[in-house]
Amino acid sequence: MAPFALLCPSRMMFGRGTRAAAAPAICALGKRVVLVSSRSVGWRAELAAALLAGGAEVRHVHPEGEPSLPQLLAALDDLADFRAEAVVGLGGGSALDLGKALAALLPATGNLLRHFEIVGEGAPLATAPLPFIAIPTTAGTGAEATKNAVIAIPEHRRKVSLRDDRMMAMLAIVDPALTDACPRMITLASGLDAVTQVIEPYLSSRANPLTDALCREAIVSGLGALVTLMDREDPGARDALSKTSLFGGIALANAGLGAVHGLAGVLGGVSTAPHGTICGRLLPGVLRANRQEMHRLGRDMVRFDEVAVWIASALGSTPEEAFNTLEARINAWGLPRLGAFGVTPDRFAACAEAAQSSSSMKSNPVALSTGQLVAILAEAELHEGQVSFSTHAVK
Incomplete structure (x- = not known):
């Protein structure tokens, strides 16, 4: 070990x-x-x-x-x-x-x-x-x-x-x-950041057994808490989301993050988009792109399979459709599109290129090209129902 x-x-x-x-x-x-x-x-x-x-x-x-x-x-x-x-x-x-x-x-x-x-x-x-x-x-x-x-x-x-x-x-x-009675949209954006920060360290190339233990529990409980809080105020869900945030902070400090945060650091500097909104909008597309590239390279897919199962469990989906279901749920909850904050297509290429130098990109589970990052940004701006992907079947 x-x-x-x-x-x-x-x-x-x-x-x-x-x-x-x-x-x-x-x-x-x-x-x-x-x-x-x-x-x-x-x-x-x-x-x-x-x-x-x-x-x-x-x-x-x-x-x-x-x-x-x-x-x-x-x-x-x-x-x-x-x-x-x-x-x-x-x-x-x-x-x-x-x-x-x-x-x-x-x-x-x-x-x-x-x-x-x-x-x-x-x-x-x-x-x-x-x-x-x-x-x-x-x-x-x-x-x-x-x-x-x-x-x-x-x-x-x-x-x-x-x-x-x-x-x-x-x-x-x-x-x-x-955190009780935190406004709904702040809860949504910050909660998606918290969830991203337990998913990315679990998939990170620097993951270790201690961060894995924190992330495994927090992915399901954090998403479940967010589902509840998008419907109603609930102290137990607030507790679970706060714990997810704490566990995510520890995990990212020790195992790093990935392409979501690699892009977010750049997008946050060229737009007014809140950090959590950026993370929520990019997470499904980054998960799909990473899984597709891992599959293309013949890499071990076990962790992606596990994450898909956990997301599916929290959202009532199938593992095969988990990442698409996550995006559909984010749309239904009303998270703003990045274009509303000035992230326009003419900026995608420069932002993707700049993101390659981010420290978070170094721990992404697989190297993504600038073209793949541009595609992720473009997908994040599509309207609900326009996303269609061939995904690797999850066991």
Whole structure:
């Protein structure tokens, strides 16, 4: 058996009510706290008050949209005189990524851009990050359990990662109650991201027995939870989707992702499409293209067969039609097309070419050509009922 390892947050707390332990745990890590959270997060004021009661001094950072390099640099400048000791990310993936990047770069000096992948050197951090505490309020990105922060670089029209093993959260508190009553379309987009992030690591060329164990359970439970939440509010389904997100974060941090995220990093940089929407729209087509290419090359299809069975089980389909059924269900749920966000056919070739350099593409189970990636993008824009594929029969 090949060697394997597992990198995850130093401490994880999961379950309803776990947020009550947040303030004491944060104060134990530092008394000068940067709280990164949008103004719309309802629990923000309560957490800030609890931190102040615990003797902490709190400086607020309010993200606007998905994190960008100008936003990050402005926050670093604002916090230069604060002498922060800990950074808390409270919110969705944007708040967590911005918080993680601040924790990494507040102690750093010199040219910060060199630490970024693709647009920089991907150089490791010279100074250890500040303790980072992640408290997600959506179930999707798994950013509470990843070692990277995704930041948009407008000058390059790309979303790229700042990555270092030491950026893993010191503490991740996942209280599914914070996701209750999340708006339906945010639940759909973020939930599809969560599901993608347990499917891609399971099919990844870097999969290992520990990530496999997390993904096997989460694929079925995550899809089942999403089916329920598209119909009605349900605390048990919120719990299951939050667990899927957490497991996906751990899995992708250790086993990597694939072509869905390889394309998503580029598309997110050239459009206004939310990350989860991109992932949901691309997932069925990437699954079909990967399976067809694996079959053409005579590669082992066992994992694709398993994923097809699990999707079919969650959606009431047959394994042979699982990937098409997934796309039909996504259409029925009303996920927007990427064209609505400016991803137009004239951009497909350039986006596909740029995606080839993505770190996520390196762990895709099979190499896909630029032409195949263009075809995936084109298929994602077809209307329901226009998709017709010859697929490998699943046992």
